[in-house]
Each structure stands twice: as C-alpha cells, then as structure tokens.
Amino acid sequence: MRVSRKDFLKLSATSAGVLTVGSLLSGGMKTLVPFEKGKVKLGEKFVPTTCWIGKQDCGLIARVVNGRLVSFQGHPDHPRNKGALCPKGVAQIQSIYDPNRVKTPLKRTNKKGIPGTWEQISWDEALNTVADRVKDVLERDPRLFVWQKGRSKAKDFYDDAFVKSTGATKLHHGAFCSDAGYRALEYTIGMHGVLHPDMRHTKYLLSWGWNITNAGGNKFCWLTWPQQLVEAKERGMKVAAIDPRLRGPAHFADDWLAIKPGTDLALALAICNLLIEKDSIDHEYLRKYTNSPFLIGDDGMFLRADPEEGEEEGKPLVLDQATGLLVPFDTEGMTPVLDGKTSVSGGAKTAFRLFKESLSGSSAEWAGDICGIHASQIEQVVNDLAANAMIGSTIQIDGKMLPYRPVAIMAYHMSQQELGFQALRAMLFVSMLLGSVGAVGGQFSDFTWKEYKNWSKFADISVKEGPYNIYLSGSKFFPINSNNSSLVAKVINNPEQYEVDYIPEVFLLHHVNPLGSFPDREENIKAYEKIKFVAAIDPWLSLTADLFADIVLPAATIEKYEGPMSATDQYVDATAMRIPPIEPLFQSRGEIDIYLDLCERIGVLYGEGGYLDIVNNELKLRDTDFALPLNVKPTPREIFDKYSKLNGLEGIEFFETEGVQLKGPVSSSKYYPYAMETPFGGILPHRLYGESLLVAQHRMMEMGADEIYYRDYTAFPTWRDLTVESSPPEYDLLLMSTHMIEFKQSRTPIPMMIEMVPNQVVEMNPKDAKAKRIADGDEVIVESIHAITGETRQVKSIAAYRENIRPGVICMPHHFGEYVKHPWVKGTGPSPNSLYFTGEGYVTNTADQTYLVKVKVTKAIGGK
C-alpha cells in the first residue's frame, strides 16, 4: 500500500501519458498535469518549484486546484530535502495569500521616523520616482547610492547586475551571520565557508555552537544537515556539543561542554596545546601543506631567500632536515624540519615551534577556568579527537588511497563573537593539527575545493589612508572587512571620526529590515533619519520601511521565476529553479521584473556594461548562442530559458516539468582535495602562521589606529579578556541569542508559526532566576550595558526556566517584532537586537557583529 513520494511524482508526471501545456501564466508555461486517478479534481495540477521561505532553496511540488495553491510537499528527487520540508516551508502557503502583504506600490504621505501612512500608487509612478532619485545621485556621485540586501532567495546574478550596472555601494547581511568564520577560513585555507564535516565518514564530531535542531550550520539553512546527522548517528558517529545551551544539540549530543559564550578561542588553544603535547598531530600534512615549517625571524616575518629575477620578495625559507641548510620551502624532494630553530636572525624558529611556545600556558585547567568547564572534559575531547583521527591511516575512495581522518568540527553562527575571526582560526588549527582538513571523514568548509578571491588578497592586506568608503573597506580600522551595515550606520552618524567624507542620500532596501534584523537598532534609526530617500522591495511592510521608506515596491513571494539554485547536498550535484505555481498575487512582481524596469528607466539596461550585459556574464551566456540581446528587454522566463538551453536542456520547460536537474554524484576528485591533480587545488601553503596579519597590524599602528582596532591582528590567535567582561558587576548575566526553526531565515510573518511561538521569552537557569526572586513566567526587565560607554538599554519580556542553559547566561530568540503592522506580530515582544550594541568592543577585528552583552534581569514591577 505504501506509495513512496518518488512513485507518486512519477505517477503524477507520467500517468496522463503526455504532458499538456497549461496557459495560466504568461509565456505559455508547461506544468505537470495531475495524475489520473479516481479522485482527481478537475483543474488540479502539480507544479515543481523551489521553496521561497528559507535560505537553502529546498525543492517543492506545489498542488494547485482551480488556480489556488493548496499545499506544498517536498520534491522527492531534490538532493537537499529529499521530499521533506521544514515547518516554514509547509506554512508559507498562508503567507502567500496573506492579506497583509504589500499589495500595490506605496508612497509615504507623512513624515519619516514615525509609523507610515501610505497612498497606493501605480507601478509607473513608483518606478519613475525611484529611478529619478537614483539617476540624480548617480549623476552627482555614485557613492551616494546604496543598495542594501537581506537576501535574494536564489543565485544573486540579478542583484549583482543591478549593483554593477548602477555602480551602487552594496551592503549585505554577512556580518550578522557568520562572516567572521568565512574570513578566518578564507585567510587560513582559501575556502569560502565556515566548518562542516564529511558527514558520510566522520566518526567524531565537535558540534561547536551548532544549533542542530533549529539552525542550519555551514552552507545549508537547516534541513539537509539534520538529515545527514541522523544517518551518521545511526552509523555510530559520536557528537560532543560545545554550547552554553543544550536546546540546540539536544539528544543528539553524546557529551555536553556547557561553555561560557565568547570563550571559544581559549578552548581551541587548549585543545591545540594538548594535541601537540600528546604528539597527536599529522606531521606530514603540517610539513607539506602548511607554513608550519617556515622560519620566522625576530621581527615576526618569514626568513626569505634573495628574490629571484622579477620577484618582489624571495621565497620563505625552511630548514632542510637532511642537510641542515636553509632552503626555499618548495625545494623539490626536501623534507623540512617542523619543530626547530636555527642560529640565524637571532635564532629564527619554525612557525610550528613558535605556535607551540605560544601555547605553553594554554593548559586544560587554564581554558577550563576561562570557559567555565571542567579540565577533564577538555581532556576527554582531546582524547576522543586523537583516538578517532587515526593519523597516518588511509582509505580507498574511487580507486584512490586518500588520507582518512574521521574527525571534524561543525561551526557557523557562533563565529559572530568578539574574537570570532581568531577563534575560528584556532578551531581550524585543531583540524589542521590532526591533518583532517580535506581528508576523508575530516574537516570541510565548502562543497568543492576552489580558491576564493580573498585567499590571495589576504596575502598582502591592504591598509590605506583615508578617506574611506562607508563600510570602511581597506581602512586602518577594519582592513579585513565583512561589510557591517550597523557599522555603516555608526559611520553615517559620525563620519569625521571614521575619516569618511560623504553621507549617502539614496538607499534601495532589497528584502532587508535593518531596524528589525540587525543589532543596534538605535544606531540604525539615527542613521536612516539622515538618508534623504529610501525605497524598499519587500512583500511585507518591514519596521524599517514603515519608519523610513518613501516608496515601497511589492515583491512577489514564490509566484515568480527565479534561479538558478544549486541543489547539491554536498554529495550529489543538482540545479533547480523557482517556477511560479500561480500568477503573482495582488500587484506584486518578481524582483527580476522590477530591476529590468528600474534599469530601463535609470538608463543602464541596454548596451555593453549595462544590466543585460552583466546578466549575460553572470549566467555565462555572454559570447554564446544563448546570449541575451543587449537591446531588447527580456522576460525572466526568457532569461532562464536561455540559461537552460546553455546547460544542454531543451529549455525552461525542463524545470517547469521536472523542477530539478540531477547531475549525479559529486566526483571524489572534486570533493576531496587530496584526490585532485594538485592536492588542495594548489591553494597552498595553509596559513598556520599569519604573517600578513602581523604586517597589517604594523601598518595600522603606523597610521595611528587605536589599539582596539589592531590588537587582534596577531600572527597566531591570541586570547584576551572580552570587552563585555569590563561591564559593571551588577550586570551579572551574559545575554546570547538564538534562532528558532519556526522563524529562522524566513523574513516573513507566518501566522501558523507565530501561533507556535507566540511571544519572546528570556530563558534562564532556575538557579539564576530564583536568586533574583524571578518565577517561571514572570514578566522581567532585561537591561543591557555598553562596557565602554556605559549606555544602557531595556526591554520587557517573560522569564522561562530552563535547565538546559548554563547558569550566568540568559538566552533570547530572534525574529520578534520585525513586521510591526502585521496583526500576528503585534505584541509578540522585543527583539534581542534592541539590547545589543555595535561598534568598537562589539564587533570583531573584521567588522563582524557580535551577539553578546552583559545584562541584569529584574522582575517587572506590576508583573505577574
């Protein structure tokens, strides 16, 4: 009786014999016809498409009855979700028909800074108004135009084309997500990603701040990782959770290290130290593929050979084990000394020796004190890592013998902490010492081993004199820079302090709600007050749009063409598209339609270097038979039709009927860097020693930057006390925040989800709560303090007793109060973003936002 989903879809696609062409949508779209069974209703059809609600773009089958969307189910062949869906994916059906959507273009009729009153206007008027303002600033100074993005829920070719064709400054959300980790990995191994395992083979996983049950982890929004995790657990993988709160890893954790938030760097250093002490390290990997054997002079710089002709500087030198001579690191057939010193340059030592020496105080007890965990727990982790890493072992994959090191770390959003960049470096060092980077079962950070542009950029970190752009790119303040738009707000509010000589005038908000989503709401409010013209593209009226938008352009949700989306689950390669199951509701339009029209009116659509030309380039259509003509405005469907044909398909009809193009398993030579022709694709040597970080530090000092900016630009990750810890002692608790699966990444007020999580709570350990005479369910006031300026902020919420959170830490989930005018959002409570600060002390050395602040919690007077 069981009909698998796969059979069901096949049945639905084939039992009618032929696919018929529907004509519900302009452009003559083909859709799946319903399966011919007894109870099929007239007018029923199934449309394969891609989920709109999250970040990982799961495959969907939309059931449409008489032109109405009735439900979504997971696309059975889509590698990312394999027929399943997260709760938001299912519940988005409600939000598509939400009568509270922005239905028509809107024009503000009252002053800005207060909740808006709106007049419905035509698309023509709205687009002309926006285009005129953009044209005006572009003619005067392109720097005055800022395009700010939350998320494009598809490949970002169309927004990149808009940014490039207009010359806008682009702001994005990475600095609020996990970019400190991205920068650390890009710097150290050249990969664009944070940390995840080779889930098929990993035997021991450090789930380091990974909220398994609620939030994605590296590269995926959510669903794929838990699917792979449960399979791995059933295969016998052990999971040690390093997390202040057990709610995330839940019963999937075999061991729990309830670490104090923000102290991960100290723990990683201790683990490194103990691994070296035990000699549980992969000498061969460190010698061959990292700069560990490079000799460092007393100035902290590599000892280098004399430059060869045409080279600016000579090659770094190593000590040849066989001859005792200093030779260039890439000398053929030579084995360098890993742990050694020489008599030259004041006793130059290998980077590895220096690292070892820098760790001399980093004992399990030392880290245990800082991190609030037992030294024995750290020792246990080290023993498990060492035992499971099987250093020296190999395994045969696709006929090739590859290193087998089945231990790895999963870490993502936790990288947004004050020492995040260096903490993630140190955590990666754990995997590097074990030799598990890129090994079978080992440490991964992206799905294929390809060099990210920052790898070479970071070899020589640019530190320029001012004036700077608004996000301080290449500045003496944040030379490695993750583009933090709250910091931009601070810059707009204090341009002279940051050596910035202009303030932007026009902002275009693309699915972004900075006042709701980004910490330091007050700083952002002050900044938007200074912006002369703000337009927002969004299906809902966000808090930011409500207070500051002049024009709101209603975006469609799932009912539009969008793509292409990678559909890989890291092991199977696939591509998918978003296909509109129904026409756009109300007067909403897809973003591509909006940008095509906007560019036409701004005058940047046609010709070389125009929007269409850049789209051709981004989709690799340029100079092919399928290139878009540069003088005709295409429909989005036509763009994707060309893309499909370029990729060997008959056209967009393929995606309209199948939904996903399966390309088969990712080959081991693409996935495992040891199986590549040149190991690691030649992105070598991995940077254990951060020479260029030290160079950047020297440059920053020379330019007179304050210590607060340069102190974490050190060659090795170095622990220091956190800024928050200098807060007054009465602020005795640390606030951290988390995602809940009901809201994570949706940027959408879905009533069914809000019903399940109707209000904000402050999770507290009962020990802490009882000491303050706070009962479970009491209304409480949470007050945060800025450790440097003493500024305080307050919100009211409800206390919730939790034994799964360590004492001394409280936790508030995100995504409350973001769409204020929505009837389901009213009264759901504050966002923790109202308590956080941005700027010095609350960002990393890479300008990444932190989510940690000291607070005091008191029972609200008059509360229950």
Added chain:
Amino acid sequence: MTSYGMVIDLNRCTGCRSCMTACKVENNTTQGNFWMYTFRFEEGEFPNTRVWFMPRPCMHCQNAACVKVCPVGARYKREDGLTATDWDRCIGCRYCEVACPYGVNCFNWKDPNKNHYLDWNDPELLAETGGGLPYANPDLKEEYGDENRRIAGGGHHKGVIEKCTFCVHRVEDGLQPACADVCPTRVIHFGDFDDKNSEVSKLLKNNPNFRLLEEMGTEPNVHYIGGQPPTSKTRQIEEVKARV
C-alpha cells in the same frame, strides 16, 4: 485484514514541528487546533540535563475509549484500524474528549470561518481568490470508506469535535499521512501492522518499543521506538498555547 498504525522513532526527532504544520495545512484545521502535537521536553538539572522531542498524533487505539462513549456513533472504528469522526453526525457533546486519555480531541469553539488565522475575505484578496480559505483542500469534503461517511479534515462546523484522521483522504489514495510525508528526518512511519513485511511491522519487531499509557488498556496503534516514555519528572518546554 488491515491494521493501520504508526511507528515513531524518537532517536531521529529534532522537534521541528513540521508534522504539526503539515497536518494543519493538509487538514485545514483552525487556529488553536493541533491534531498532531510535538512535545519538546527537558529532564534533569544542569549540567545533567536532557532535551528530547516526541510527536503525538491520535493513537487510533484498538480499544478506543472515545468510541465507547460516543452517544451518536459519530466516533467509530473502521475495519482498517482508523478511528474516525463523522462530522455530519457529531453533536458536540465532547464525551470523547473527556474519555480520551491522550488529549487528542479538539473542539471547534468558534465559527471556523472566523478562526482561520487571517481575514481571507479581505476585499483585495477576494478579488484574487473568490473568497474563503485560499488553501482549502477539496478532498476534505468527500465521503470515505465503504460506509461513505464524511470523516476527513477539520474546521467544518462550530460545535463539532475533530481529531487526527491519519489523513484518511490520503491513505485511501495510497499516500502517507501528511505528518509522515513531510518529516525531515523520517521519524514517523505509517503502515499496516497486519502485513508482516511492512516497514512498520519490521521496525516494531526489530526495536525495543513502547506505547503511551499502556496501562490504560487502550491498545494504541501508535508505537514508539528509540526512547522511553515521558515520566512525571519530564518537563515540557516551548509549549504551544494556542491563541484561541
């Protein structure tokens, strides 16, 4: 014979509540009515804490207390093991709700048309959809089984009881219940226990298992593997208290 039931694997459950949501969409249940409910549990004291999750549909008991108390025969057992509710016949006495030890019955206190989350008759939406719940599932008004009774879906009338139907409208079409179909980590398995080769029969045979409130003698057709039943020391966290 056929005896439909479920095997729920607690080891795999992430507590994401996709099953609750899929149930609501598929069966068009109104605000506040959860036929499937996923508990999020906490046990012990820091640092010896345990967090785990447990989906709880209707148990479709073989010896169903709710069936015995129904004065009008609206609640009845089908031959295939499903415990069904005929919403044309239900008089809303709520005896079944009292008799059921699992708390799976939901009463429609409000006019369903006024209790469906949003104003679906908003004039501009009306122009797009023609009115009513836009995602209304047309299958729910059909008659099912040899008895030809209307037993699928929810939110049909004010003053009528409803509960999990095991998605009878899907099962009769050869599909799995929506909760089993949607589950990201394959926690919920649905099938025929009378078929020794079915997946559910095999799972039950090969794993230690339990049923909820076994001592009540209700003989639930929902079995759990991969865990232990909750105890008096198990605390519910993130409880859904519906806004009714």
